[in-house]
Amino acid sequence: MKQLLTYREIEGKSTGFWILLGGLGVLIALALGAVLYMEHYGHYVTGMSNQIVWGMPHVFAIFLIVTASGILNPASIGTVFGKTVYKPLGRLSALLAISMLIGGLMILVLDLGHPDRLIVAMTYYNFKSIFAWNIILYNGFLAVTAVYIWLMMERKMNKYYPAAGLVAFVWRLVLTTGTGSIFGFIVAREGYDSALLAPMFVIMSFAYGLAVFILVLMAAYAWTKRPLGDVVLFRLKNLLGVFIASVLYFVIVYHLTNLYFTGHHGVERFILLDGGIFTGLFWIVQILIGSVLPLAMVYHPTIGKSRPAIAAAAALVVIGGFAQLYVLLIGGQAYPLNMFPGYEVTSSFFDGQVNSYSPSIWEITLGVGGIATALLMVTIAVRVLKFLPVSLEDSVVDPHAATKAD
Amino acid sequence: MSDISKPKDKARRKFMLKAGVAAGAAAIAPGVFLTMPAPAQAKPANQPVTSSKRWGILVDANKCGDGCNACVTACEKQNGWGAANPSEETHSRPEQKAQWIRKVTIRDKATQHVTTLPMMCQHCETPPCADVCPTGASFKRADGIVLVDKHICIGCRYCMMACPYKARSFIHEDLKNQKPWAPRGKGTVEACTLCVDLVDEGNIPACVDACNSTKGGALTFGDLYDENSEISRELKTYGGKEIRADLGLNTGVRYRGI
Numbered sequence: 001m002k003q004l005l006t007y008r009e010i011e012g013k014s015t016g017f018w019i020l021l022g023g024l025g026v027l028i029a030l031a032l033g034a035v036l037y038m039e040h041y042g043h044y045v046t047g048m049s050n051q052i053v054w055g056m057p058h059v060f061a062i063f064l065i066v067t068a069s070g071i072l073n074p075a076s077i078g079t080v081f082g083k084t085v086y087k088p089l090g091r092l093s094a095l096l097a098i099s100m101l102i103g104g105l106m107i108l109v110l111d112l113g114h115p116d117r118l119i120v121a122m123t124y125y126n127f128k129s130i131f132a133w134n135i136i137l138y139n140g141f142l143a144v145t146a147v148y149i150w151l152m153m154e155r156k157m158n159k160y161y162p163a164a165g166l167v168a169f170v171w172r173l174v175l176t177t178g179t180g181s182i183f184g185f186i187v188a189r190e191g192y193d194s195a196l197l198a199p200m201f202v203i204m205s206f207a208y209g210l211a212v213f214i215l216v217l218m219a220a221y222a223w224t225k226r227p228l229g230d231v232v233l234f235r236l237k238n239l240l241g242v243f244i245a246s247v248l249y250f251v252i253v254y255h256l257t258n259l260y261f262t263g264h265h266g267v268e269r270f271i272l273l274d275g276g277i278f279t280g281l282f283w284i285v286q287i288l289i290g291s292v293l294p295l296a297m298v299y300h301p302t303i304g305k306s307r308p309a310i311a312a313a314a315a316l317v318v319i320g321g322f323a324q325l326y327v328l329l330i331g332g333q334a335y336p337l338n339m340f341p342g343y344e345v346t347s348s349f350f351d352g353q354v355n356s357y358s359p360s361i362w363e364i365t366l367g368v369g370g371i372a373t374a375l376l377m378v379t380i381a382v383r384v385l386k387f388l389p390v391s392l393e394d395s396v397v398d399p400h401a402a403t404k405a406d
Numbered sequence: 407m408s409d410i411s412k413p414k415d416k417a418r419r420k421f422m423l424k425a426g427v428a429a430g431a432a433a434i435a436p437g438v439f440l441t442m443p444a445p446a447q448a449k450p451a452n453q454p455v456t457s458s459k460r461w462g463i464l465v466d467a468n469k470c471g472d473g474c475n476a477c478v479t480a481c482e483k484q485n486g487w488g489a490a491n492p493s494e495e496t497h498s499r500p501e502q503k504a505q506w507i508r509k510v511t512i513r514d515k516a517t518q519h520v521t522t523l524p525m526m527c528q529h530c531e532t533p534p535c536a537d538v539c540p541t542g543a544s545f546k547r548a549d550g551i552v553l554v555d556k557h558i559c560i561g562c563r564y565c566m567m568a569c570p571y572k573a574r575s576f577i578h579e580d581l582k583n584q585k586p587w588a589p590r591g592k593g594t595v596e597a598c599t600l601c602v603d604l605v606d607e608g609n610i611p612a613c614v615d616a617c618n619s620t621k622g623g624a625l626t627f628g629d630l631y632d633e634n635s636e637i638s639r640e641l642k643t644y645g646g647k648e649i650r651a652d653l654g655l656n657t658g659v660r661y662r663g664i
Contacts, residue, residue: 041497042579042592049501050575053563113561113576113593120558124541131540131564187653188534188570337572339525339649340664343512347525349505349572 003396005088007386010224017223017383024376031369034362035110043113046363051355052333057111059325060367063208064104064374065138065179066201067321069172070209072097072145074236076172079165085235085397088389089217094149094168095378095387096216098142103374105138107366130181137175144168153386176202183328190267191332196257200250204321207243211317214240216378218311220388229394230305237310241298244317248291251324263341270335270354271327278331281323290320330357451606460550460658461600462630463614464637464646467523467663469624472511477524477625480616481507484601486585497579504575504590506598507613512664521664524613524625527552527573527598528649529658535565535574535597544595550630550658551600559594566595570650573597600658630658 010017038045048055075093078086109115125132148168151161180201186192214236221228255272258264271278294313303309334355339345345352382388389396482490487504495503507526513519529552535544536552543559546552554565554574566574574597577590584590587603601611609615610627617625628637640646646660 043576044498044502044578049499049578050504050566050572051501053566053576113563113595114559117558117560120541121560121562124543124558126536126539126542128536129538129540129564131538131562135540182564185538186534186568188568333567337570339571340512342516343514345510345512347508347510349508349510349525350501351508351510351525351572355501 003391003393005396006390007091007388008390009384009386010220010382010388012383017379020379021376024372024379027372028369028376031110031366031372034365034369035115038111038362038366039115045360047358047360048363049355049357051350052330052357054329054333055357056359056363057107057366059322059329060370061104061107061111062179062329063322063325064100064107064370066176066205066325067208067212068097068100068104069141069176069179069202070205070207071100071213072168072172073206073209074213075148076165076169079162080169085232088392088397089213089232090165091149091152091387092217092220092382093213094145094152095381096213096374097168097172098145098149099374099377099381100212101138101142102377103370103372106373107370110366111363130178130185134175134178134182137171137178141168141171141175144171172205173202176205183332188337189332189335190258190264190338191271191328191335194254194257196250196254200247200254203243203246203250204324207240207247207317208321210236210240210243211314211321214314215311215318216375218307218314220382221392224388226388227391227393229392229397231394231398232392233307233310234305237298237304237313240314240317241295244291244295244298247324248287248295251287251291263338266338267332267335271331275331275334275354278327278334282327282331285323286320286327289316290323291317294320333357455548457548457550458631460630461605462529462550462628462637462658462660463600463611464626464628464640465523465659465661466624466626467521467661469622470509470522470524470663471622471624472520472522474620474622475509476616476620476622477613478507478509480612481526481598484585484604484612485588485599486581486583486590491583493583494581495577495579502576502578504577504596506575506596523661523664525571525573525649526613526659527600528571528655529598529600531656531658533655534568534570534653538564538568540564547602551602551605552597553599553602554595554597556589556591556594556596561593561595563595569597570653570655 046055072093074086075090075097077083078090109118112118121135125135127133144164145168148161148164151157151164177198180198183192184194184197214233217236218228218233255268258268271282273279294316297309297313298304334357336345336352336354339351478488479490482488485506487494487506507524509522510525511520511522529550531550533544533546533552536546539545540562541558541560543555543557544552544565545555561576563576566572566576574595576595577592580592581590588599590596601609604611614625614627617623626637626640628635630638632638641660644662646662647664648655648657648660649664
């Protein structure tokens with residue numbers, strides 16, 4: 001007999017819970033301290049410069065923002081595409097979307113040269129700038145998703161949540177397209193000017209979002225000792241495999257196209273062959289550890305059914321995602337602008353040479369603080385409101401599974 | 407008696423006449439000069455800038471001296487950055503220090519021919535920096551000068567990512583001795599302003615002035631929309647290329663000899 005699906009707050013009384021809260025709080029406090037330091041002295045204390053203008057904070061922030069959009073997938077698949085197995089995951093999925101986005105935006109805003117002028121950014125808009133559109137898209141997404149959650153949780157409003165789910169689904173596709181276009185619209189740099197970046201970011205969001213979702217789901221259910229059945233978990237991990245493969249496809253097409261243009265051989269050679277750390281991160285971390293290995297693990301007949309392996313595969317995708325963003329963001333800036341094709345260029349402003357970057361502890365602390373903010377929000381929310389189903393075992397989630405058991 | 411006085415009176419009258427004319431001329435002359443059209447077209451301060459002019463610079467790389475940094479030093483002194491202002495940016499690493507204009511040396515890989523040229527904000531007609539700025543702080547004036555409004559710059563550095571010429575700099579620390587006519591600030595982005603404060607008073611940018619003074623003569627400044635200006639005539643006779651012309655930005659700074 002199919003069991004009823006009920007949601008309940010987590011108990012939140014165990015020592016582990018308080019240690020988690022405390023730990024995340026400490027990370028956030030450290031991040032705010034780092035921001036104060038960077039703000040007071042100026043960005044000279046960071047590894048960023050006039051050559052590498054966006055650094056570690058942006059790698060973390062873009063990862064969180066991209067993940068935020070993709071982590072809404074379980075909710076969207078349940079609401080918009082009507083897949084019953086995903087429906088119980090909707091509330092957690094939407095909660096994570098809001099939390100991750102807030103974490104990412106926090107990092108971005110706190111790294112600004114003038115975070116005190118945030119109100120200026122919210123009131124003066126240059127609508128030709130994709131950044132300006134993103135400010136509207138990101139804030140709108142928070143509002144839309146909050147409404148979506150409310151409609152899911154308020155029994156009387158339940159019939160309206162499919163509409164909200166559709167709006168949220170479309171909105172986040174536009175949002176991620178906007179995030180990818182931050183780079184895709186830059187004509188100046190050979191690593192970026194490509195229409196492919198916007199859809200690639202959408203697919204990356206699918207992969208990172210689902211990987212983080214799997215990790216949070218497994219941790220939440222393991223630590224609260226609630227049952228998490230194979231039906232849900234295996235559906236998620238198989239879908240993760242599809243997304244990893246899709247990202248690989250986009251990466252391959254992107255590089256193949258660039259390799260076809262003789263003019264872009266320089267930047268391709270840099271990333272794929274002699275860019276030092278960027279080449280290493282690309283082949284070993286992004287491709288091997290972050291894509292090929294988790295893909296193999298997830299689809300292996302026995303390994304793919306082991307929970308530690310599934311968690312490990314998700315974690316590897318996250319690591320690969322960071323590497324991908326590092327190569328894209330920092331690598332794209334490290335390679336010099338091609339102002340004089342066919343010439344060797346030197347100047348006092350480091351023209352014509354590969355630029356170096358070593359992230360400072362302040363930037364990394366800020367980035368980690370953003371992740372901690374997102375996770376703290378989730379931890380508190382599941383304690384306070386009914387986001388998590390009491391049980392996600394097979395008989396609750398999938399009526400067909402219950403029939404088989406009978 | 408009357409015979410004796412006549413010659414004296416004549417000399418006196420002549421003197422009085424000459425003195426009177428001289429005094430009259432001295433009184434009227436300043437007024438005449440003031441009302442004559444001024445040789446430099448200074449824009450009255452209370453009138454908006456119009457697009458009837460477009461300011462530009464022509465760089466003749468053939469005349470640009472290999473070891474010469476006159477333009478860079480002049481810009482530093484005028485605008486308060488760089489080696490000419492050692493009190494500023496003492497903590498920043500070399501890669502973090504601002505540079506509004508720099509000398510670039512290029513060597514043709516095929517022919518080994520070496521050229522030097524100054525590189526600064528190119529004051530594009532369709533500036534990518536203005537396109538991407540979320541607040542509109544990076545903007546183009548009607549007369550073509552691309553500037554940063556320091557009041558609304560939030561320091562996001564997107565313009566620096568977007569600039570095809572790496573013309574912009576971010577200020578990484580507190581500044582102490584800014585020039586009142588060239589405001590700079592920690593946490594904002596800046597670049598060559600085409601010495602807008604000088605240009606608005608009918609003068610020429612510091613780099614152009616310095617290059618002319620050192621008899622290099624590589625830089626010409628003027629109104630690109632005026633067919634009779636020196637810069638337009640030079641461009642018409644000898645031509646002038648944009649750097650990264652394929653981007654279609656129609657820069658205000660043009661180069662000869664590259």
